[in-house]
Amino acid sequence: MKIILLVSTILVIVHCNPLTEEWLSFKAKYGKNYEDPNEDQRRMEIFSKTMEYINNHNQKYLDDRVSFTMGINEFADLTDEEFEKFYLGKAQNSSNSDEEDIGTHNPPESLDGLPDSVDWRSEGCVTPVKYQGQCGSYWTFSTIGAVEGQNYRKTGRLVSLSEQNLLDCSSNIWYGNNGCNGGYMFRSYKYIKKNGIDTEESYPYDGKVIKCRFNNETIGANITGYIRVKKDSQYALQDAVANVGPVAVGLEVYKSFRYYNGGVYYDAQCGTSLQNHAALVVGYGTEEDGKDYWLVKNSWGTHWGLDGYIKMIRNFPTSCGILVDATYPTM
Ligand SMILES: *[C@@H]1O[C@H](CO)[C@@H](O)[C@H](O)[C@H]1NC(C)=O
Numbered sequence: 001m002k003i004i005l006l007v008s009t010i011l012v013i014v015h016c017n018p019l020t021e022e023w024l025s026f027k028a029k030y031g032k033n034y035e036d037p038n039e040d041q042r043r044m045e046i047f048s049k050t051m052e053y054i055n056n057h058n059q060k061y062l063d064d065r066v067s068f069t070m071g072i073n074e075f076a077d078l079t080d081e082e083f084e085k086f087y088l089g090k091a092q093n094s095s096n097s098d099e100e101d102i103g104t105h106n107p108p109e110s111l112d113g114l115p116d117s118v119d120w121r122s123e124g125c126v127t128p129v130k131y132q133g134q135c136g137s138y139w140t141f142s143t144i145g146a147v148e149g150q151n152y153r154k155t156g157r158l159v160s161l162s163e164q165n166l167l168d169c170s171s172n173i174w175y176g177n178n179g180c181n182g183g184y185m186f187r188s189y190k191y192i193k194k195n196g197i198d199t200e201e202s203y204p205y206d207g208k209v210i211k212c213r214f215n216n217e218t219i220g221a222n223i224t225g226y227i228r229v230k231k232d233s234q235y236a237l238q239d240a241v242a243n244v245g246p247v248a249v250g251l252e253v254y255k256s257f258r259y260y261n262g263g264v265y266y267d268a269q270c271g272t273s274l275q276n277h278a279a280l281v282v283g284y285g286t287e288e289d290g291k292d293y294w295l296v297k298n299s300w301g302t303h304w305g306l307d308g309y310i311k312m313i314r315n316f317p318t319s320c321g322i323l324v325d326a327t328y329p330t331m
């Protein structure tokens with residue numbers, strides 16, 4: 001009897017502690033399991049700080065002081081250092097020129113002909129959101145997304161292409177990418193121009209550099225080069241997205257980006273000179289409250305953001321370097 005009472009008292013205590021409840025459901029939702037009780041405790045403390053950070057931010061949203069909301073996601077029990085190490089690249093200089101450049105996409109003479117909003121997903125030109133895992137391979141997803149889009153526009157077929165092919169085969173001295181520590185889209189186009197790129201199906205994602213297993217019999221697309229969208233030009237990017245298709249963009253992201261889950265993202269802390277992430281602009285539009293945004297496909301799975309997407313502020317001086325390294329391939 002005593003034992004039963006004791007057990008039920010403990011259960012009541014456990015259940016009445018909201019943090020414990022949240023922690024248990026977080027772990028269940030994201031399949032996290034810490035066998036060492038000390039580690040579990042440490043992770044719960046990080047998680048608790050994250051909840052506080054997010055709640056403070058969302059209170060600011062309610063007070064109309066920020067334009068986006070945040071939510072708990074799978075990153076919530078990682079330290080900032082771990083997150084940067086696992087998911088972002090080593091901050092690298094934003095690339096804005098290269099001898100392989102074959103052309104520049106300039107802004108249009110007038111904005112008259114451009115639609116108010118574009119969403120390439122509705123044209124069937126964008127593959128489902130992918131998941132990079134604990135590897136700073138965002139540059140492969142950004143490049144591949146742009147190639148998938150142009151391949152669709154050229155052939156009418158949406159073929160999912162292989163990030164792993166780029167990760168394995170362009171992370172070397174010839175192409176200069178840096179595997180899970182980051183890379184550049186222009187170097188990736190250089191690889192694809194020379195070799196072609198395998199299909200996702202034939203060369204699936206592993207999330208770490210293994211060895212180059214490119215097979216020229218399972219190529220899903222070839223490119224002839226790439227175009228760089230004129231740097232720092234909102235209108236050049238808008239024109240490219242409207243008239244060409246999805247555009248690969250380098251980004252410089254901060255902590256708030258990590259927990260984004262709605263609204264139009266803007267963080268004054270975002271710079272433009274370094275690059276630790278990259279993604280794919282698949283459209284643009286304007287919210288009901290008048291905020292212009294870029295619709296951006298990320299590679300952190302569908303639990304992140306708006307089903308894997310983020311709306312980033314547009315027609316604004318700075319949006320985490322989105323106008324610095326924007327490119328698309330030619331076919
Ligand atoms: C970026 O470029 C500047 C000037 O070219 C150089 O001094 C600096 O070391 C570079 N930084 C990184 C992180 O590559």
Ligand SMILES: *[C@@H]1O[C@H](CO)[C@@H](O)[C@H](O)[C@H]1NC(C)=O
Pocket residue numbers: 216217
């Ligand atoms: C494909 O690869 C094989 C083996 O490396 C090679 O012999 C062949 O020439 C290649 N085909 C093309 C079209 O590049």
Ligand SMILES: *[C@@H]1O[C@H](CO)[C@@H](O)[C@H](O)[C@H]1NC(C)=O
Pocket residue numbers: 196219220221222
């Ligand atoms: C890509 O180029 C190679 C070599 O020229 C060719 O064999 C292959 O059929 C092309 N594949 C596609 C999908 O265009």
